[in-house]
Ligand SMILES: Nc1ncnc2c1ncn2[C@@H]1O[C@H](COP(=O)(O)OP(=O)(O)OP(=O)(O)O)[C@@H](O)[C@H]1O
């Protein structure tokens with residue numbers, strides 16, 4: 145398995161560190177806050193109190209030997225940028241850093257970050273779509289071009305088979321799963337009949353998906 | 362369209378407010394910080410500087426007439442709980458509140474929150490899965506029972522058709538889309554051939570999806 149170092153153990157960073165560890169990876173977790181480090185001790189391989197912007201400390205922790213570094217220092221943009229730069233210079237192949245805004249992201253890419261994430265912004269988009277219509281249970285943009293949506297069967301879909309509904313030609317959507325009560329069928333048949341209360345998980349172009357969404361608002 | 366009020370305009374709250382507004386809804390955004398309120402003025406219907414725990418102010422803003430309230434006050438757990446309680450008592454039908462941890466979530470449900478979200482935790486899980494294997498581009502838990510994964514075609518899949526691969530019987534997965542170069546085909550055929558560099562978007566039981574994932578680590 146791969147070796148990960150996570151610097152900055154806020155809500156987001158600690159969730160990443162704990163999940164990586166539970167999947168069987170080696171995880172070194174670093175934070176300046178002693179209390180946070182203590183609370184993480186049983187959920188990662190090693191938890192160390194240290195400053196992610198202190199080059200000498202990072203060298204002595206052998207950061208250069210890690211496959212991936214995750215920098216999730218939040219409100220202190222300067223520390224986030226400095227930690228990313230130092231880790232990249234120490235030779236870590238893949239560094240992923242959390243950004244506060246577009247400007248922060250631009251600086252991070254310029255100094256060598258391999259990937260930048262905006263966790264609050266992305267989750268905000270997903271939750272906002274969920275709230276827009278009571279029929280839409282979930283909405284996830286997999287890429288700017290295509291999205292996945294969980295939608296409760298529309299009135300006009302009830303009692304019809306997938307073949308009759310011809311989701312592809314009418315809406316540009318592909319039904320990948322149907323949830324009836326608590327069962328989920330991930331290989332729906334053209335002859336499957338949609339009933340009231342069913343939930344369809346569909347994939348389609350972001351434009352097509354948002355057209356159906358707009359109709360439901 | 363529906364009327365939304367968003368209280369607490371941090372990174373997460375402001376992302377929700379802006380997305381709801383861009384989808385055509387009426388959005389009232391509230392925060393105690395005057396500067397933040399100013400910066401949101403053009404991205405929502407109304408932005409108001411106010412304290413979300415002040416019942417008299419919320420009454421005078423007509424909060425009871427909103428369909429949905431979103432409470433995204435972060436580190437101040439007491440304010441988050443008080444704002445949720447007051448809004449529920451004013452008669453708002455659906456209140457969704459962000460929680461810092463499980464205990465906070467428990468209190469929120471007890472006092473009447475309709476839904477509680479953990480944006481940092483959920484995104485942390487998704488990003489950690491992405492980091493585990495270079496083949497896995499994305500991993501999303503749609504529910505505890507089933508997940509979606511974007512995976513780069515495995516060596517042994519190259520040159521084979523979906524029919525030959527029989528993803529359903531061998532892995533318990535359904536291929537919902539295939540990405541070749543920048544094109545995405547959301548209605549894959551059993552005779553489609555998988556080539557090196559293709560990305561498959563698959564859906565399956567969370568256990569089945571993580572079995573494939575573990576093999577890739
Ligand atoms: N130089 C540093 N080295 C190591 N850890 C740091 C450093 N600076 C800040 N941190 C830690 O980073 C963590 C995250 O920072 P902060 O709380 O500002 O971000 P946040 O974006 O609110 O976090 P989240 O949203 O993930 O909870 C904190 O636990 C903090 O102690």
Ligand SMILES: Nc1ncnc2c1ncn2[C@@H]1O[C@H](COP(=O)(O)OP(=O)(O)OP(=O)(O)O)[C@@H](O)[C@H]1O
Pocket residue numbers: 264368369370371372373374391392393394397411412413414433434435436437440
């Ligand atoms: N009583 C209140 N009424 C209205 N707004 C409030 C109140 N208390 C705090 N806020 C606002 O809530 C917003 C979010 O709070 P805070 O920054 O603590 O959370 P956060 O979890 O770090 O946010 P995020 O991760 O979304 O950036 C802040 O802009 C703050 O001004």
